[in-house]
Amino acid sequence: MKYINEVKLNFPAKSANEAFARSAVAAFTMQLDPTISQLADIKTSVSEAVTNSIVHGYKGAGGVIYITVRISDDNVLSVKIRDKGCGIEDIEKAMEPLFTTGGEERAGLGFAVMQSFMDSIKVSSKVGKGTTVTLKKKITKDDP
Amino acid sequence: MLELEFENSVLTAHLSGELDHHSAAVIRKKIDSKAEMLKPKTLKLDYRDVQFMDSSGIGLIMGRYRQMSLMGGNVEVTNVPPHLKRMFSLSGIETLGVMK
Ligand SMILES: Nc1ncnc2c1ncn2[C@@H]1O[C@H](COP(=O)(O)OP(=O)(O)O)[C@@H](O)[C@H]1O
Numbered sequence: 001m002k003y004i005n006e007v008k009l010n011f012p013a014k015s016a017n018e019a020f021a022r023s024a025v026a027a028f029t030m031q032l033d034p035t036i037s038q039l040a041d042i043k044t045s046v047s048e049a050v051t052n053s054i055v056h057g058y059k060g061a062g063g064v065i066y067i068t069v070r071i072s073d074d075n076v077l078s079v080k081i082r083d084k085g086c087g088i089e090d091i092e093k094a095m096e097p098l099f100t101t102g103g104e105e106r107a108g109l110g111f112a113v114m115q116s117f118m119d120s121i122k123v124s125s126k127v128g129k130g131t132t133v134t135l136k137k138k139i140t141k142d143d144p
Numbered sequence: 145m146l147e148l149e150f151e152n153s154v155l156t157a158h159l160s161g162e163l164d165h166h167s168a169a170v171i172r173k174k175i176d177s178k179a180e181m182l183k184p185k186t187l188k189l190d191y192r193d194v195q196f197m198d199s200s201g202i203g204l205i206m207g208r209y210r211q212m213s214l215m216g217g218n219v220e221v222t223n224v225p226p227h228l229k230r231m232f233s234l235s236g237i238e239t240l241g242v243m244k
C-alpha cells in the first residue's frame with residue numbers, strides 16, 4: 001500500500017466551515033469514482049468530526065482545524081481531522097453511543113455515525129493538547 | 145433552510161437543504177421562538193427536502209421533543225427520505241414515538 005495523492009486543509013474552527021470541509025473532502029474523493037452513497041457516508045463522517053473539533057475541542061472559542069486527505073494505490077481514502085483543543089479524557093467512554101458532554105442539542109451520535117459509515121476510525125487524544133480522528137474507507141466499484 | 149406554517153394548532157417546519165450543526169442552530173432558534181409564541185399542540189418536522197444531514201439533524205428532533213414536552217405538546221417527524229434512513233435507525237429515535 002502506497003499513498004498516491006494527498007491534500008491538506010487548514011481552516012478556522014467556525015461552524016460556517018463545516019459545509020466547506022465536507023464538500024472539499026468529497027471533491028477530492030471524486031477521483032476514486034465513489035458511488036453517491038459512499039460519498040454521502042464520507043461527507044457525513046467528516047461533518048461529525050469537524051463539528052466535534054469546533055463544539056467540543058475548541059468549545060466554540062475558535063482555533064485551527066487541520067485535515068489531511070490521502071488516497072492510496074489500493075483505493076483507500078483516509079481522512080485525518082486534527083484539532084489542538086481540550087482533548088478527550090476517556091476515549092472509550094466518549095465513543096459510546098449517546099454519550100455527550102455537549103448538552104441538549106447534541107445527540108451523542110457522532111462517533112457511532114463515523115464507526116458505522118466508514119470502514120475504520122482511529123482516535124488519539126491528549127488532554128490539553130488536542131484530538132486526532134483518522135477515518136478510512138475503501139472505495140470499490142462493486143460495493144453499494 | 146426553513147419554512148414555517150401554522151394551522152389547527154399544528155406548527156409545521158419544512159426543512160430543506162443541508163442540516164448540520166451550523167444550520168441546525170439557526171433553524172432551532174426560529175422554530176423555538178415561533179412555538180413559544182403560538183403554543184402549538186403539535187410540532188411537525190418535515191424532512192422531505194433535506195438533502196444532507198449529520199447527527200445534528202437528530203439532535204434537532206431531540207431538542208424540540210424536550211421543548212414541546214415542557215409546553216405540553218408533542219413532536220411528529222414526517223417524510224424521512226430513503227437516503228437518511230440509516231442515520232435515523234442508527235439513532236434509535238423511533239423509541240421516542242415521534243416517527244410518523
Ligand atoms: N475533538 C474533540 N475534542 C474534545 N472532545 C471531543 C472531541 N470529539 C468528541 N469529543 C467528546 O466525545 C463526546 C461524544 O462525541 P459524539 O459522539 O460526536 O457526540 P456529540 O458531539 O453529540 O456530543 C463529546 O460529547 C465530547 O465530550
Ligand SMILES: [Mg+2]
Nearest residue numbers: 048052110111
Ligand atoms: Mg459530535
